[in-house]
Amino acid sequence: MKNVSVSAPAVQKKTFADRVRLEIRTSGALYIMALPVILYYLLFRYIPMFGTVMAFQKFNIAKGIFGSPWIGFDNFITFFNSYYFVRLLRNTVLISLTDLVFNFPAPIIFALLLNEVNNRWFKKTVQTISYMPYFVSIVVLCGLVIDFCQAGGVISNAFSLLFGESVNLMSKPEYFRTIFVGSNIWQGLGYGSIVYIAALTSVDQELYEAAVIDGAGRWKQTIHITIPSIMPTIIILLILRMGSILDVGYEKVMLLYNPATYETADVISTFVYRKGFVDYDYSYSTAVGLFNSVINLCLLTLTNYVSRRAGEISLF
Amino acid sequence: MAMVERKTLSRRVFLAANTLLLILIAFVCFAPFLHVFMASISDPALVEANHSIILWPLGKVSPKAYELVFKNDNIFIGYRNTLFYVIVGTVLSAFLSLLAGYVMSRKRCRWRNGFAFFITFTMMFHAGMIPTFIMVKNYGLVNTRWAVILPTAVSVYNTIIMRTSIAAVPDSLEESAHIDGAGDWVILFRIIFPLVKSTFAVIVLFYAVSKWNSWFEAMIYLTQRRDLYPLQLFLREILVQAKAASSADSDVVLYETLQKYATIIVSTLPILCVYPFVQKYFVQGVMIGSVKG
Amino acid sequence: MKAKRILTALLAAGLVVSALASCNQNSGTESNSAAESQTQANTSGETAEVSTAEGETVTQLTEIPLPIVEEKITLSYWFPWDATVSNVVTNNNEVMSVQKMEEITNIHIDYIHPTIGQEKELFSVLLSSGDLPDMMYLANGVEYPGGIVTGISDGMFLNINDLVNQYAPNFSKWRQYDEVHQKETISDDGYILGFPMMNDIPEGANLGLCVRQDYLDQLGMEAPHTLDEVHDVLSAAKNELGLASPLLLTSNGVFYDSALLSAFGVGREWYQNDGTVFFGPMQEGYKEYLTMMNQWYNEGLIDPNFVSNAFTDAPTNDLLVSDDVMMTETYWGRVVDAMVYNGVTQNEDFWLTPISAPVQKEGDTVGIRMYNSPIMSQTVLTKDCSDPVVATMWLDYQYTEDAMILNNYGVEGETFYYDDNGDFQFTDLIMNNPDGYNTTDANRLYIRRNGSGWIKWERQQLTNPTVAHKDEVWAYDIWSADGTEWVVPAVTMNTEESAEYQSLYADIKTYVEESTVGMIMGTMPLDQFDAYVEQLKAMGIERVIEIEQTALDRYYAR
The missing domain is CATH 1.10.3720.10 (MetI-like)
Structure with missing residues (x-):
C-alpha cells in the first residue's frame, strides 16, 4: 500500500486543554488579579441579591424570605396607584436632571479654571479649601442654607428687591430645586473636581508646546487639547451618573423640605421614608427600590450604547 | 506650568477675573467650616441668639465644648x-x-x-x-x-x-x-x-x-x-x-x-x-x- | 450568551445559599408557654388565690423573694437608651442604681444598647438574625410590625399571661389600679402585652402654650384666655413692640396638643365624642381654625418662617429664646426663667408664663390637651428567653416600692434623702456633684431612670429650675386644667387593619399637611376647603375612620 505520509500539519488543531494552557500562560496573571474583586462582588453584592424577591412577597420578618407569602406585583401596583406617584416620579426626575445639568459640569469647569492658575501656592490652597464643605456635616450645611433662605436671612434679604419684602424662600416650591441643587454644588464642587484635576495632570505637555508654536491662544488650546484629553473621564463619569438618575437620597431632601414645598420637593425616597415602610414593610421599599434600579439600568445602558456608537468611549 | 505664554490683554483680564472668582469660591467654601469652628469656641448663649453665619468667635473664647467632647x-x-x-x-x-x-x-x-x-x-x-x-x-x-x-x-x-x-x-x-x-x-x-x-x-x-x-x-x-x-x-x-x-x-x-x-x-x-x-x-x-x- | 450562563449560575448559587441562610432564621415556632420545670428562680414562696384584673382567679406568688435566684444568672436585655446617658456611661451596668439592683436580686443584666437613632434598623436586623436576647425593651420608636400581638402569634415573643398570673404579683396589682392600667396593658383579645414603663398617675400635660411675660408687662397686658385676647396680644406684640414672629407656630401648622384648634371643638388628628371617633382635619371647626390662622398670617402675626422651622412639638432652644417670639408651645421644664437660669439666654427679664388652651368665648372649655398615658414602652420576653420565670420575677420586682425608690431616686443617704415633708430630695452628689458633673449627668451616672417598672415622672422636678417657682406658677397645673374627654387612647389594630390603615393614611397625612399649610399661608384658597374634604374621602378617609372606630370600640370592650 502506498504510504501516504501525513506529516505533522503546519497548523495543529488545538485541543481544549491546549487552549486553556495557552490562556493561562498568556493571561493567567489577569485571572489572578481579577479574582479577589470578582469574589468580593459575588459574596457581598450578588449573593445577597436573593433578597430582591421580597419585592414580590408580603415579607414577614419572622417567617423570613422563604416563608413569607407571595403576592406577585401587588407591591408595585400599590406604589403606582399611590395618589402621589406621578408627582414623586416627576420631582425625582426633575431634581436629578437639574443636578445633572448644573452640578455635573461645575466641577469640570472649576478644574479647568484652576488649571489656568500659574501660582502653585494659590492653586493648592484654593483646591484644599474648595473641598472643605464636603466634610461639614449635611445637617449643619442644610441648617446654614435654611438660615440664609428664610425670611430675614442673607439670601432672602438680597432677593427682597424682587418681592418687596424678605420672604421665606424655603416655603416656595418653585425655588426648591434651585436651592437643593445649589447646595449640592456648594458641597460637592471641590471634592468632585479632584478626579478632573488628576486627569489634567496627565495631559501631554508637548501638545501644548506644539500648539503655541502653531499660534494657538489659550482658549483654542483648551478646546482642542485640554478638554479632549479629559473627555474619556468625563464621558465615563457621565455614563455612571446616568445610572443613578432616580437616586435622589432622602436625607438631604428631608432636611430642606417642608409641607409647603412637597409639591416639588417630595421625591420617591422621602415619601417611602415617611410612609414608614422603610422600617417595617420591607417588601414595599424593596419593590420601589427594584423599580428604581430597573429604570437606572435602562438609562445607563442606553447612555453607554449611544456613547459607544458616537465616539467609541464606553463603560462596557 | 513651564510653557511660553503670550500675555495679551484679554489673557490678563481673564486671569484677573479668574483669580477673583476663585477667591470668591474659596471663601464661600471655607465659610461653613469657619462657622462651625468659630461657633464651637464661642459663648453658647450668643450662639443660640445668632441667626446668621458666624465668622469670628462670639463673646468669650472658650474650649469648654471640646473639653466636654473629650471627656467621653x-x-x-x-x-x-x-x-x-x-x-x-x-x-x-x-x-x-x-x-x-x-x-x-x-x-x-x-x-x-x-x-x-x-x-x-x-x-x-x-x-x-x-x-x-x-x-x-x-x-x-x-x-x-x-x-x-x-x-x-x-x-x-x-x-x-x-x-x-x-x-x-x-x-x-x-x-x-x-x-x-x-x-x-x-x-x-x-x-x-x-x-x-x-x-x-x-x-x-x-x-x-x-x-x-x-x-x-x-x-x-x-x-x-x-x-x-x-x-x-x-x-x-x-x-x-x-x-x-x-x-x-x-x-x-x-x-x-x-x-x-x-x-x-x-x-x-x-x-x-x-x-x-x-x-x-x-x-x-x-x-x-x-x-x- | 456567556453572560447569561454566568448569571444563571449565580442565581442558582444564590438560591442554594439563601436556602441555607433561611435555615438560620427563625423557622421553628417553639412553644410559647413557660418552661417552668427548668427555671432557676426561687419559686418556693407563699402563694395565694387572687383575682386578676379580668376577673379570673389564679394561684399567684404573694411577693418576689430576694435574691430571686440562688446562683447568679445572666439575662440579656436589648435596651434602647439616649445620648444623655451614653454621654456619661458606656453601658447601663456602670450606673450605680443598676449595680445595686444586681446585688439585691442576684441577677446580672447584660444590657445591649442599640446605636442611638438607628434603633429601628437594628431591631429589624436583630429579628431577622434569628438570635434574640432574653428580653427586649421596645422604646425609642421601635415597634414590631403589626404590634406586639402579631409578634406573639409570629412566635417571636412569648405569651406571658400565665407567667404574669403566677409569678408577677406586683404587676398584677398595678393592673387593677384603675381602668387605664387595666385596659392599656392588655390587647383586645386578652394578651398581656408586656411589662411596661409605668406611672401610677399619668404625667399630666407636660407641653402647652406659653407667652412672654416680660413683653406682656411692657405692653401692660394680661395673659390671654380667649382667641380675641390672643389676637390682641399678638397684634400688640407686632405693632407696638415690632416683633417679627409673634406666634411661633409648628411646621405643620397645628400645635401638637391641638391648642388654638381646640377652641373650635376639634382635635388636630383623632378625637372622640363619647366613643365616636372623628378626624379633625375634615371638620367644619378645622376650617374655622384655618380661616383665623390665615387672617393672622396675613396680618403678620405668625412667624413667616414657620414651615421651615422643622419642629412639630416644641421649638429648639435658639428659637425659643428669640427676641422676636411672643407666644409658642414648649415643655414644662423650659418655662418661666429656666432658660435664663441655664444660661441659654442672657436676657435677664426673659420669662415664659404657661397659659391654658384659649377658647372662643369666656366660659367655654376644651377637652383635648397633651395627654400622656401612664402605660408606656413595653418590655417583652422573646422566644429565646433562657429563663422566662426568672425574667418575669425580675421584671415584676421593678414594680415594687423598693425598686421604685432605687430606680428613680437611688440609694438613701447617697443620692437622696427625705426632707421635712417626707418628700424626696436629691443630695449634693446629684445637685452639686463634687466631680463637676452637671445635674443631668450626675443623675444619669447614679440612677437608672427609665425602663420597665414603676417610674415616677415627678422625680424630674427635683433638678429642674422651674420648680423654684412652683407656688406662683406651675405649668402642669395650668395645662392639665384642660379636659381630656376628647382624647383617643392608644388603640391597637390587627395585622390586616394595620396594613390597610398604613397604606391609606400615608397619602392622607401628606395631603392634610400640605393643605393645612397652604390654606394658612394663602397659597390654597379657603373656599377650596370643601373640595379638600371631598378629596380626603376619595383617598379613603372614611375607611380609615371606620378602622379607627372599630379599634376604639374594642378598646373599651377590653
Missing part, C-alpha cells in the same frame, strides 16, 4: 478603631481597584467588558440591608473588625476611574515591555503604576475619606462590640439625640449645640489633613511623550 472616653476608642479601619481598608481597597482596573483595561482580555458590566450592575441593584446582613452573618463576620472592612471593600466608581486612567497609557509601552519578556505583574507595577500615580492618589483619597466617614456597617454588624465602634458612630450618637427624650425629659444642657459643632471639627480635621499629602501627586511633569512612534 469613647472618642479615643473611636479614633483608634477608625485609624485601623481607614488604613487597612484603604490599602486593601486601593490595591483591589488597581488590579481590577488593570485587567479591565487590557485589550487582549476578551471578557473585560463583561467584567465592567458585572461590577457596574451592582451600582444599580442593591441587595438590601436584611439580605446582606444575613449573608455577612453566615460568613461569620458579625461582631468582628472585618465586618466593617470587607462588605465595602471595592467601589465601582473608584475602580472605573482607575480603569479609565490606566487605559489612557499608550499601548506602545505595554508592547515594548512585552517584547522585553515582562509579565502582567511587572507591567502593572513597574510601568503602568508610576504613570497613573495621580489617579491612584485620587482613589486612595476617595477610599480613605469614605472609610473615615462611614458608620453604617459598624452600626449594623458590631451590635455587641461597642469597643470596635469607629469614631463617626460615637459622634453620630451625640449628634442624633432622640428628640423626645432630650426635650421633654432632661434638663436644658447649655453646651448641647456647641458640643455638636466641636464634634464636627474633631471628626473632620484629621481627614482634612490628609489631602495636602496626596496633593503632591497631582503634579504636572510626567513625561508620557517619552516613547515616540
Whole structure:
C-alpha cells in the first residue's frame, strides 16, 4: 500500500486543554488579579441579591424570605396607584436632571479654571479649601442654607428687591430645586473636581508646546487639547451618573423640605421614608427600590450604547 | 506650568477675573467650616441668639465644648478603631481597584467588558440591608473588625476611574515591555503604576475619606462590640439625640449645640489633613511623550 | 450568551445559599408557654388565690423573694437608651442604681444598647438574625410590625399571661389600679402585652402654650384666655413692640396638643365624642381654625418662617429664646426663667408664663390637651428567653416600692434623702456633684431612670429650675386644667387593619399637611376647603375612620 505520509500539519488543531494552557500562560496573571474583586462582588453584592424577591412577597420578618407569602406585583401596583406617584416620579426626575445639568459640569469647569492658575501656592490652597464643605456635616450645611433662605436671612434679604419684602424662600416650591441643587454644588464642587484635576495632570505637555508654536491662544488650546484629553473621564463619569438618575437620597431632601414645598420637593425616597415602610414593610421599599434600579439600568445602558456608537468611549 | 505664554490683554483680564472668582469660591467654601469652628469656641448663649453665619468667635473664647467632647472616653476608642479601619481598608481597597482596573483595561482580555458590566450592575441593584446582613452573618463576620472592612471593600466608581486612567497609557509601552519578556505583574507595577500615580492618589483619597466617614456597617454588624465602634458612630450618637427624650425629659444642657459643632471639627480635621499629602501627586511633569512612534 | 450562563449560575448559587441562610432564621415556632420545670428562680414562696384584673382567679406568688435566684444568672436585655446617658456611661451596668439592683436580686443584666437613632434598623436586623436576647425593651420608636400581638402569634415573643398570673404579683396589682392600667396593658383579645414603663398617675400635660411675660408687662397686658385676647396680644406684640414672629407656630401648622384648634371643638388628628371617633382635619371647626390662622398670617402675626422651622412639638432652644417670639408651645421644664437660669439666654427679664388652651368665648372649655398615658414602652420576653420565670420575677420586682425608690431616686443617704415633708430630695452628689458633673449627668451616672417598672415622672422636678417657682406658677397645673374627654387612647389594630390603615393614611397625612399649610399661608384658597374634604374621602378617609372606630370600640370592650 502506498504510504501516504501525513506529516505533522503546519497548523495543529488545538485541543481544549491546549487552549486553556495557552490562556493561562498568556493571561493567567489577569485571572489572578481579577479574582479577589470578582469574589468580593459575588459574596457581598450578588449573593445577597436573593433578597430582591421580597419585592414580590408580603415579607414577614419572622417567617423570613422563604416563608413569607407571595403576592406577585401587588407591591408595585400599590406604589403606582399611590395618589402621589406621578408627582414623586416627576420631582425625582426633575431634581436629578437639574443636578445633572448644573452640578455635573461645575466641577469640570472649576478644574479647568484652576488649571489656568500659574501660582502653585494659590492653586493648592484654593483646591484644599474648595473641598472643605464636603466634610461639614449635611445637617449643619442644610441648617446654614435654611438660615440664609428664610425670611430675614442673607439670601432672602438680597432677593427682597424682587418681592418687596424678605420672604421665606424655603416655603416656595418653585425655588426648591434651585436651592437643593445649589447646595449640592456648594458641597460637592471641590471634592468632585479632584478626579478632573488628576486627569489634567496627565495631559501631554508637548501638545501644548506644539500648539503655541502653531499660534494657538489659550482658549483654542483648551478646546482642542485640554478638554479632549479629559473627555474619556468625563464621558465615563457621565455614563455612571446616568445610572443613578432616580437616586435622589432622602436625607438631604428631608432636611430642606417642608409641607409647603412637597409639591416639588417630595421625591420617591422621602415619601417611602415617611410612609414608614422603610422600617417595617420591607417588601414595599424593596419593590420601589427594584423599580428604581430597573429604570437606572435602562438609562445607563442606553447612555453607554449611544456613547459607544458616537465616539467609541464606553463603560462596557 | 513651564510653557511660553503670550500675555495679551484679554489673557490678563481673564486671569484677573479668574483669580477673583476663585477667591470668591474659596471663601464661600471655607465659610461653613469657619462657622462651625468659630461657633464651637464661642459663648453658647450668643450662639443660640445668632441667626446668621458666624465668622469670628462670639463673646468669650472658650474650649469648654471640646473639653466636654473629650471627656467621653469613647472618642479615643473611636479614633483608634477608625485609624485601623481607614488604613487597612484603604490599602486593601486601593490595591483591589488597581488590579481590577488593570485587567479591565487590557485589550487582549476578551471578557473585560463583561467584567465592567458585572461590577457596574451592582451600582444599580442593591441587595438590601436584611439580605446582606444575613449573608455577612453566615460568613461569620458579625461582631468582628472585618465586618466593617470587607462588605465595602471595592467601589465601582473608584475602580472605573482607575480603569479609565490606566487605559489612557499608550499601548506602545505595554508592547515594548512585552517584547522585553515582562509579565502582567511587572507591567502593572513597574510601568503602568508610576504613570497613573495621580489617579491612584485620587482613589486612595476617595477610599480613605469614605472609610473615615462611614458608620453604617459598624452600626449594623458590631451590635455587641461597642469597643470596635469607629469614631463617626460615637459622634453620630451625640449628634442624633432622640428628640423626645432630650426635650421633654432632661434638663436644658447649655453646651448641647456647641458640643455638636466641636464634634464636627474633631471628626473632620484629621481627614482634612490628609489631602495636602496626596496633593503632591497631582503634579504636572510626567513625561508620557517619552516613547515616540 | 456567556453572560447569561454566568448569571444563571449565580442565581442558582444564590438560591442554594439563601436556602441555607433561611435555615438560620427563625423557622421553628417553639412553644410559647413557660418552661417552668427548668427555671432557676426561687419559686418556693407563699402563694395565694387572687383575682386578676379580668376577673379570673389564679394561684399567684404573694411577693418576689430576694435574691430571686440562688446562683447568679445572666439575662440579656436589648435596651434602647439616649445620648444623655451614653454621654456619661458606656453601658447601663456602670450606673450605680443598676449595680445595686444586681446585688439585691442576684441577677446580672447584660444590657445591649442599640446605636442611638438607628434603633429601628437594628431591631429589624436583630429579628431577622434569628438570635434574640432574653428580653427586649421596645422604646425609642421601635415597634414590631403589626404590634406586639402579631409578634406573639409570629412566635417571636412569648405569651406571658400565665407567667404574669403566677409569678408577677406586683404587676398584677398595678393592673387593677384603675381602668387605664387595666385596659392599656392588655390587647383586645386578652394578651398581656408586656411589662411596661409605668406611672401610677399619668404625667399630666407636660407641653402647652406659653407667652412672654416680660413683653406682656411692657405692653401692660394680661395673659390671654380667649382667641380675641390672643389676637390682641399678638397684634400688640407686632405693632407696638415690632416683633417679627409673634406666634411661633409648628411646621405643620397645628400645635401638637391641638391648642388654638381646640377652641373650635376639634382635635388636630383623632378625637372622640363619647366613643365616636372623628378626624379633625375634615371638620367644619378645622376650617374655622384655618380661616383665623390665615387672617393672622396675613396680618403678620405668625412667624413667616414657620414651615421651615422643622419642629412639630416644641421649638429648639435658639428659637425659643428669640427676641422676636411672643407666644409658642414648649415643655414644662423650659418655662418661666429656666432658660435664663441655664444660661441659654442672657436676657435677664426673659420669662415664659404657661397659659391654658384659649377658647372662643369666656366660659367655654376644651377637652383635648397633651395627654400622656401612664402605660408606656413595653418590655417583652422573646422566644429565646433562657429563663422566662426568672425574667418575669425580675421584671415584676421593678414594680415594687423598693425598686421604685432605687430606680428613680437611688440609694438613701447617697443620692437622696427625705426632707421635712417626707418628700424626696436629691443630695449634693446629684445637685452639686463634687466631680463637676452637671445635674443631668450626675443623675444619669447614679440612677437608672427609665425602663420597665414603676417610674415616677415627678422625680424630674427635683433638678429642674422651674420648680423654684412652683407656688406662683406651675405649668402642669395650668395645662392639665384642660379636659381630656376628647382624647383617643392608644388603640391597637390587627395585622390586616394595620396594613390597610398604613397604606391609606400615608397619602392622607401628606395631603392634610400640605393643605393645612397652604390654606394658612394663602397659597390654597379657603373656599377650596370643601373640595379638600371631598378629596380626603376619595383617598379613603372614611375607611380609615371606620378602622379607627372599630379599634376604639374594642378598646373599651377590653
